[in-house]
Amino acid sequence: xxxxxxxxxxxxxxxxxxxxxxxxxxxxxxxxxxxxxxxxxxxxxxxxxxxxxxxxxxxxxxxxxxxxxxxxxxxxxxxxxxxxxxxxxxxxxxxxxxxxxxxxxxxxxxxxxxxxxxxxxxxxxxxxxxxxxxxxxxxxxxxxxxxxxxxxxxxxxxxxxxxxxxxxxxxxxxxxxxxxxxxxxxxxxxxxxxxxxxxxxxxxxxxxxxxxxxxxxxxxxxxxxxxxxxxxxxxxxxxxxxxxxxxxxxxxxxxxxxxxxxxxxxxxxxxxxxxxxxxxxxxxxxxxxxxxxxxxxxxxxxxxxxxxxxxxxxxxxxxxxxxxxxxxxxxxxxxxxxxxxxxxxxxxxxxxxxxxxxxxxxxxxxxxx
Numbered sequence: 318x319x320x321x322x323x324x325x326x327x328x329x330x331x332x333x334x335x336x337x338x339x340x341x342x343x344x345x346x347x348x349x350x351x352x353x354x355x356x357x358x359x360x361x362x363x364x365x366x367x368x369x370x371x372x373x374x375x376x377x378x379x380x381x382x383x384x385x386x387x388x389x390x391x392x393x394x395x396x397x398x399x400x401x402x403x404x405x406x407x408x409x410x411x412x413x414x415x416x417x418x419x420x421x422x423x424x425x426x427x428x429x430x431x432x433x434x435x436x437x438x439x440x441x442x443x444x445x446x447x448x449x450x451x452x453x454x455x456x457x458x459x460x461x462x463x464x465x466x467x468x469x470x471x472x473x474x475x476x477x478x479x480x481x482x483x484x485x486x487x488x489x490x491x492x493x494x495x496x497x498x499x500x501x502x503x504x505x506x507x508x509x510x511x512x513x514x515x516x517x518x519x520x521x522x523x524x525x526x527x528x529x530x531x532x533x534x535x536x537x538x539x540x541x542x543x544x545x546x547x548x549x550x551x552x553x554x555x556x557x558x559x560x561x562x563x564x565x566x567x568x569x570x571x572x573x574x575x576x577x578x579x580x581x582x583x584x585x586x587x588x589x590x591x592x593x594x595x596x597x598x599x600x601x602x603x604x605x606x607x608x609x610x611x612x613x614x615x616x617x618x619x620x621x622x623x624x625x626x627x628x629x630x631x632x633x634x635x636x637x638x639x640x641x642x643x644x645x646x647x648x649x650x651x652x653x654x655x656x657x658x659x660x661x662x663x664x665x666x667x668x669x670x671x672x673x674x675x676x677x678x679x680x681x682x683x684x685x686x
Contacts, residue, residue, distance in 0.1 A: 318667055321639040326667055329372065329649060331574060331606055334484060334537045336417055336649075338372035339642065340663045343610050343653035344421040344486065344541075346377050346392065349685045353380070353387075353394035353435070355403035360410050362685050366656060367416025370663030373649065374411060375486050375539070375577070378423035379404075381469040385442040385456070388425030388433055395420055395473045405480040417483040419539060422473045424466060426494025427455040427503070442466075443497050444504040444511070444520075463510065466494070467524045471531040474538075484537030487525065490579045492546035495521050499554055500546075514554070514564060522571045529572030538572055539608070543579035544595065550581065558588055562602040569603045576603065577651065580611035584637050596647035610651035613638060614662065615677055630654065632674040635666065657681055 318326065329336040342363075350359055363374055380386040382396030394400040404420065411418040427443030431454065441447075446457030458466070474485045489495040497503040498520040504511050510519050528538055546552045555561045565576070578596035580587075587595045596609035615630040632655070642650060655662045659675040666674075 319669065321636070321643060322666060322669075324639060324642045325635075325650065325663075326370070329606075331537065333535050334373075334417065334574075336372035337415055338370055338663065339649050340371050340373075341608055341610075341649050341651040342366050342371045342374040342656050343651035344375045344377050344488075345653055345657055346389065347685060348389060348391040350393035350400075350403075351391050352399075353392065353397070354399045355393045355407055357406075358685050359393070359403070360406050363407050363418065364410035364414055365660040365686075366663075367411040367414040367418070369661045370667055371416055371652075371656065373483075374416060374418040375651070376404075376407075376418065376420045378488055379420045379473075381422055381424055381466070381473045383424060383442075383466050383469040384436055384439050385426075385429055386424040386466075386469070387435065388429040388441075390434060395422060395476065396469070401476055401480055404482075408481045412481070419482055419484040419486050419537070420473070420477050421486040421488050421541070422470055422477075423488040424469075424494040426497045428493060430454075443494065444506055460508070463520060463523075467520075467527045470524050471527040474528045474536075475531040478532050478536055484539060484574075485528065485532070486539040486541055486577060487528065488541055489521055490541045490543035490577075495524065496542070496546070514560075515567070518564065518567060522567050525568060525571035525573060537574045539575045539577050540568060540573040541577035541579055542568075544587075545579075545581060556588075558591075558598055558602065561587075561598055565599060565603050569605055573605065575606045575608060575649075576600075577608040577610065578647075580609070583609045583611040583613055583641075585611075593646060594641075597641070600647055606648040608649040608651050609638075609641075609647040610653065613650060613652045614655035614666075614674070630677040632671055632676065654681070658686075660686065 326338045379393050379395035427441040429441035441455045443455045447455035477485050504517050576599045596607040600607040616633040654677045658677045658681040
C-alpha cells in the first residue's frame with residue numbers, strides 16, 4: 318500500500334463509533350425492497366461491501382413511520398416489525414464482516430406525489446401548502462404534523478439502536494422535507510418555523526434534539542446536508558463561510574456528531590479565496606468530523622448518466638482526494654457509484670489494483686450486486 322493511500326485505511330474512532338477504515342458507502346436509493354422490506358438480496362448487497370474494506374455503510378434512504386414519508390416504489394421502510402426484522406439481518410451480516418452500518422432516515426416531503434405507495438390518497442407534506450387546479454397537491458404542515466414527523470424520526474432512531482445499528486444518519490439534503498424547511502422558496506411559513514434562516518432551521522434543530530433524547534448521549538448522529546438541490550444544481554443556501562458557520566452551529570449544538578457534506582464534485586472549492594470544499598469548511602467551522610462525497614473515484618458525475626445513457630465513467634485518480642485527506646481537510650470519504658458497481662472497490666484501491674476497478678454505466682442501476 319502506498320503512503321498516500323494509507324490514510325484511507327486508517328481506523329476512525331469517535332466515542333462508541335470505531336471504524337476499521339475511512340471508506341464510507343454513500344447512501345444510494347436502490348428500490349429493491351418490495352413492500353418496503355429489505356430481503357436477502359439487500360442483505361448480501363451490504364454484506365459484500367463490508368467484507369471488502371468499507372468501514373461504514375450508510376444505507377439507502379429508509380422512510381420513517383409517517384404516512385407521507387415515502388415518494389418512490391420499493392424503497393425500504395424503517396418502521397414495522399417486518400422491515401425492522403429485515404434490517405436486523407443486514408446489521409448482523411455487516412457486523413459479521415467487521416463493518417459498521419447506520420440507516421439514513423428519510424422523509425421526502427413535498428416531493429411525494431398522489432398515487433404513491435403505501436397510501437395513494439395521501440399528498441406530499443411540506444412547510445407550505447401547494448394547490449394545483451383546485452386540488453391540494455402539497456399539504457402545508459400544521460404544528461401537530463411537525464410534532465408527528467419529529468416523533469417518527471425519534472422512534473426510527475430508537476429502533477435503529479434497538480436492532481444493533483451503529484448510529485443514524487438524518488437526511489437533511491437534496492430538496493427533501495428537512496431541507497425544504499431551510500429554503501425561503503419552499504418555506505413561506507409565518508410562524509416560528511418560517512422567516513429568516515435561523516427560524517427556518519428550527520424544524521431540523523428540534524428534530525435532531527428529539528433524536529438525541531431518544532438514543533441518549535453516546536449514540537452517533539450523522540446529519541447530511543447540501544447546498545445544491547435536485548431541482549437546482551446551482552442553488553446556494555449560504556454564500557459565505559460566516560453564513561455557513563451561523564447555519565451549522567445550532568445543528569451541531571442540537572446533537573450532530575458528524576456532518577455528511579454532500580457535493581457533486583468533492584474537489585471544487587465551496588467559497589472564493591480558499592481551496593476548502595464544503596466538508597473542509599464544515600470541519601473548520603464546527604470542530605466536528607466530516608464526510609466528503611461527490612464523484613469520488615470516477616471521471617464523470619451522476620447527472621451525466623441520466624442524460625447520456627450510453628456514457629461510461631472510468632476510474633479516476635485519487636491523488637487529489639488523498640492529498641486532502643492526508644491534510645485532514647475532512648475525516649471520512651463517501652463513495653457512491655464506484656462502490657455500487659464494484660463491491661471490491663476499496664480493496665482494489667488498497668492493494669494498488671486500480672486497473673481492475675470496474676467502470677460505471679447507467680445499466681448498473683438496474684441490478685443489485
